[in-house]
Amino acid sequence: MPLKANDPSLTSWLPVPENSDFPIQNIPFGVFLTRDDIITIGTRIGDHAIDLGALHQLGYFRDIPLTDDIFLQDTLNDFISDGKKTWRLVRNRISELFQKNNQELQKNQEHQKIVLFTMDEIEMQLPVQIGDYTDFYSSKEHATNVGKMFRDPDNALLPNWLHLPVGYHGRSSTIIPSGTPVRRPNGQTLPKGADKPVFGPSRLLDFELEMAFITTDANALGEPIKIDEAEDYIFGLVLFNDWSARDLQKWEYVPLGPFLGKNFASSISPWIVTLDALEPFRVASPKQDPHPLPYLAQKGKKSFDIHLEVDIRTEDGSQTTLSRTNFKYMYWTMAQQLAHHTINGCKVNSGDMLGSGTISGPTPDSYGSMLELSWQGTKEIPLADGTTRKFLKDHDTVVMKGYCSRDGVRIGFGEISTKILPALEL
Amino acid sequence: MPLKANDPSLTSWLPVPENSDFPIQNIPFGVFLTRDDIITIGTRIGDHAIDLGALHQLGYFRDIPLTDDIFLQDTLNDFISDGKKTWRLVRNRISELFQKNNQELQKNQEHQKIVLFTMDEIEMQLPVQIGDYTDFYSSKEHATNVGKMFRDPDNALLPNWLHLPVGYHGRSSTIIPSGTPVRRPNGQTLPKGADKPVFGPSRLLDFELEMAFITTDANALGEPIKIDEAEDYIFGLVLFNDWSARDLQKWEYVPLGPFLGKNFASSISPWIVTLDALEPFRVASPKQDPHPLPYLAQKGKKSFDIHLEVDIRTEDGSQTTLSRTNFKYMYWTMAQQLAHHTINGCKVNSGDMLGSGTISGPTPDSYGSMLELSWQGTKEIPLADGTTRKFLKDHDTVVMKGYCSRDGVRIGFGEISTKILPALEL
Numbered sequence: 001m002p003l004k005a006n007d008p009s010l011t012s013w014l015p016v017p018e019n020s021d022f023p024i025q026n027i028p029f030g031v032f033l034t035r036d037d038i039i040t041i042g043t044r045i046g047d048h049a050i051d052l053g054a055l056h057q058l059g060y061f062r063d064i065p066l067t068d069d070i071f072l073q074d075t076l077n078d079f080i081s082d083g084k085k086t087w088r089l090v091r092n093r094i095s096e097l098f099q100k101n102n103q104e105l106q107k108n109q110e111h112q113k114i115v116l117f118t119m120d121e122i123e124m125q126l127p128v129q130i131g132d133y134t135d136f137y138s139s140k141e142h143a144t145n146v147g148k149m150f151r152d153p154d155n156a157l158l159p160n161w162l163h164l165p166v167g168y169h170g171r172s173s174t175i176i177p178s179g180t181p182v183r184r185p186n187g188q189t190l191p192k193g194a195d196k197p198v199f200g201p202s203r204l205l206d207f208e209l210e211m212a213f214i215t216t217d218a219n220a221l222g223e224p225i226k227i228d229e230a231e232d233y234i235f236g237l238v239l240f241n242d243w244s245a246r247d248l249q250k251w252e253y254v255p256l257g258p259f260l261g262k263n264f265a266s267s268i269s270p271w272i273v274t275l276d277a278l279e280p281f282r283v284a285s286p287k288q289d290p291h292p293l294p295y296l297a298q299k300g301k302k303s304f305d306i307h308l309e310v311d312i313r314t315e316d317g318s319q320t321t322l323s324r325t326n327f328k329y330m331y332w333t334m335a336q337q338l339a340h341h342t343i344n345g346c347k348v349n350s351g352d353m354l355g356s357g358t359i360s361g362p363t364p365d366s367y368g369s370m371l372e373l374s375w376q377g378t379k380e381i382p383l384a385d386g387t388t389r390k391f392l393k394d395h396d397t398v399v400m401k402g403y404c405s406r407d408g409v410r411i412g413f414g415e416i417s418t419k420i421l422p423a424l425e426l
Numbered sequence: 427m428p429l430k431a432n433d434p435s436l437t438s439w440l441p442v443p444e445n446s447d448f449p450i451q452n453i454p455f456g457v458f459l460t461r462d463d464i465i466t467i468g469t470r471i472g473d474h475a476i477d478l479g480a481l482h483q484l485g486y487f488r489d490i491p492l493t494d495d496i497f498l499q500d501t502l503n504d505f506i507s508d509g510k511k512t513w514r515l516v517r518n519r520i521s522e523l524f525q526k527n528n529q530e531l532q533k534n535q536e537h538q539k540i541v542l543f544t545m546d547e548i549e550m551q552l553p554v555q556i557g558d559y560t561d562f563y564s565s566k567e568h569a570t571n572v573g574k575m576f577r578d579p580d581n582a583l584l585p586n587w588l589h590l591p592v593g594y595h596g597r598s599s600t601i602i603p604s605g606t607p608v609r610r611p612n613g614q615t616l617p618k619g620a621d622k623p624v625f626g627p628s629r630l631l632d633f634e635l636e637m638a639f640i641t642t643d644a645n646a647l648g649e650p651i652k653i654d655e656a657e658d659y660i661f662g663l664v665l666f667n668d669w670s671a672r673d674l675q676k677w678e679y680v681p682l683g684p685f686l687g688k689n690f691a692s693s694i695s696p697w698i699v700t701l702d703a704l705e706p707f708r709v710a711s712p713k714q715d716p717h718p719l720p721y722l723a724q725k726g727k728k729s730f731d732i733h734l735e736v737d738i739r740t741e742d743g744s745q746t747t748l749s750r751t752n753f754k755y756m757y758w759t760m761a762q763q764l765a766h767h768t769i770n771g772c773k774v775n776s777g778d779m780l781g782s783g784t785i786s787g788p789t790p791d792s793y794g795s796m797l798e799l800s801w802q803g804t805k806e807i808p809l810a811d812g813t814t815r816k817f818l819k820d821h822d823t824v825v826m827k828g829y830c831s832r833d834g835v836r837i838g839f840g841e842i843s844t845k846i847l848p849a850l851e852l
Contacts, residue, residue: 131557131598131599132597132598132599137682158680158681159616159621160614160616160623160677160678160680163614163622163623164614164623164678166678166681166682166685167682167685168594168595168682168683168684168685169594169595169596169597169685169689170595171558171595171772172557172558172598173557173558173772173773173774173775173778174647174771174772174773176647183648183771185769185770185771186650186769186770186771187769187770188586188589188590188719190585190586195585196589196716197586197589197590197719199719199720199721221600221602221691222609222690222847222850223850224612224850224852245770248770251586252586252590252592253681253683254584254586255584255592255679255683256563256592256593256594256683256684257594257679257681257682257683257684258594258682258683259592259593259594259595260766260767260769260770260772263595263770263772264648264770264771264772265647265771290622293614293623293625294625295625295852340686341686343611343612343613343686343852344611344612344613344671344674344686344689344690345600345609345611345612345690345691345850346597346599346600346686346689346690347599347600348599349599352599421648424648424649424650424771426650426721426769
């Protein structure tokens with residue numbers, strides 16, 4: 001059954017600029033600081049942020065079973081805990097309230113003054129308190145590229161890769177929203193040919209273009225989530241930049257995986273776009289051969305057609321698109337990732353975040369990291385300002401964007417924009 | 427300057443059985459559920475739990491700057507955030523209040539009825555909400571044993587091991603207190619000689635004897651913690667059992683490290699023993715060669731002489747000690763782990779947990795895992811009930827204990843006791 005808030009014919013009484021990521025069919029959820037220094041949960045239509053805490057206090061959600069303070073919080077965790085049925089009721093109600101033909105709020109200037117903000121009046125926050133963050137490695141193209149560079153070009157994929165979505169745990173405390181700058185990390189690296197490490201700023205700072213999904217409370221400790229039910233526990237998606245210091249990572253990562261090469265920062269886009277809003281953009285994921293074990297066997301379209309782009313903005317303000325790729329290239333789907341993650345009984349909570357892994361497409365202009373775009377530093381990437389890059393330089397700003405488009409409706413994620421600051425002198 | 431609460435001559439008006447882990451010199455912190463179904467923060471002397479929430483309400487901490495509800499919480503996180511100065515004031519005040527010569531509470535039977543519980547009246551909870559959990563790999567003996575078994579016996583340590591404390595991120599959501607049973611996990615494994623994985627219960631379930639420390643808010647994002655200051659941010663220690671499914675781990679762990687082989691459960695002892703209480707038991711850590719880089723160079727005694735033991739209790743109730751080892755064998759210290767963890771600017775928060783890694787000593791009877799004790803399943807370990815083990819069986823109970831002893835004072839951690847339940851049939 002199609003969701004009524006997704007109807008392409010809907011229009012809002014709030015202005016929505018052409019090519020906006022936030023038409024009335026999107027209705028993402030986020031947390032922001034208002035001009036009065038109050039933190040609230042909100043949504044966005046066009047270039048207006050809408051204070052859901054205030055809307056609820058004014059009675060606009062009176063027909064939905066919600067606690068009084070559900071939107072007057074500094075994270076979405078409790079709302080996400082309320083479950084899919086509640087998310088849908090709230091999204092439908094917002095859709096209804098802002099439709100062109102609805103007069104309730106449209107004619108109430110006083111209420112509008114309380115609940116509406118222009119984007120320059122607010123400051124977006126991290127939308128959830130992330131209890132646990134897991135990162136997968138689910139792009140076959142990315143894993144193949146890395147395998148070719150660092151291991152055997154003829155056997156680029158490790159033996160387990162086609163049988164399970166390889167993943168590992170990341171650091172929650174350093175997940176930051178778009179706009180928060182990232183400092184180049186210091187650490188140990190092993191210079192080429194040396195037998196002792198040296199200390200200093202990372203010289204091979206990189207981004208990883210990913211998407212991540214946010215879960216609700218999904219299971220009891222010890223109980224797996226069935227793959228057919230996995231999507232019921234996915235609240236929505238964000239863009240995700242998994243910052244990586246390749247030289248730190250290379251020296252430290254055997255045998256237990258990435259640590260300081262990753263955990264200095266990870267950036268997300270501040271609006272969580274619900275799985276419901278993405279429903280019209282479902283596509284099949286790549287055919288899986290060998291066929292996965294039964295607990296990972298999925299039916300139907302479990303991927304989404306999401307255009308992704310990563311740009312670099314240099315100090316002169318010029319911007320160069322480095323890569324254009326698509327979420328649909330991912331070999332392992334979110335449902336498979338969640339089913340795999342819990343097959344051993346691992347507990348998943350509201351606000352947990354699961355990253356896709358770097359999203360690389362089949363062609364060199366669709367690779368999701370500098371490591372791949374510069375092929376381990378063997379190629380110079382030309383930028384609009386006349387300079388070139390193999391890896392990122394101080395004061396570069398990395399911008400990631402993503403959107404779906406169909407039947408004249410564009411549902412987008414906004415962007416992650418992050419400036420790189422020089423390393424601390426220690 | 428010695429801490430007055432550590433004075434070996436102190437005795438309490440509460441009874442302390444011989445060889446108790448909890449004399450008046452300990453004063454650990456924990457969270458428990460009372461007979462009235464109330465969750466509170468407390469401490470323990472002998473076999474009595476003491477309700478600090480109630481003590482505070484009754485005015486016994488009136489001279490210490492504390493918020494009214496600091497102990498009326500279901501985790502210690504906020505108290506830990508108050509910092510070392512406050513922890514000391516509170517520990518000293520508890521020490522004073524329960525000393526034999528102090529009449530304040532000793533003579534007040536009514537107040538005693540409110541604040542004192544016998545251990546069988548309460549149920550210990552997880553003491554902290556663990557935001558991020560990191561596990562290190564800091565025992566040279568353990569890393570050498572694993573390297574000998576799985577890699578090259580002549581080059582057992584990987585090149586980075588002597589230069590940095592190797593670590594990785596673990597799963598916070600599945601950290602459970604002593605007493606919570608653990609279900610044998612299901613998952614993928616690759617049978618010997620096979621080219622395709624099979625699905626089913628892990629056959630190589632193992633414990634890892636570790637200790638873990640709990641931190642307070644330590645730094646801002648992007649700023650490292652200096653090694654000389656690292657211990658100021660350590661609230662205290664617990665025993666830690668890092669459950670491991672060796673067959674799941676072996677198949678999944680390349681190239682990104684352990685995941686489902688570890689994240690089904692990790693058990694901790696419920697009382698956090700403060701670093702202050704462990705002060706009299708400081709010892710030097712093993713000499714480090716090569717000398718570590720300056721950010722990891724430490725002065726003074728940075729390790730602790732903590733006797734550790736792991737027992738297995740079988741269904742007939744008989745108990746066998748499998749290993750006796752000591753925390754002092756750890757090559758990398760807690761201060762080095764924390765300095766390394768943050769050298770890239772990684773943020774550490776109140777309630778984060780950092781595990782030592784398996785603690786193996788120099789002799790085979792001091793190894794900290796079944797993997798090492800059975801030398802990868804090549805040796806049978808005899809148990810008191812007449813059976814043998816290579817790895818753990820369903821219904822086995824693993825018991826870990828730890829204590830320090832000096833000048834007639836024994837400061838202990840209690841125990842972690844965990845029964846293994848059979849795998850779910852899927």
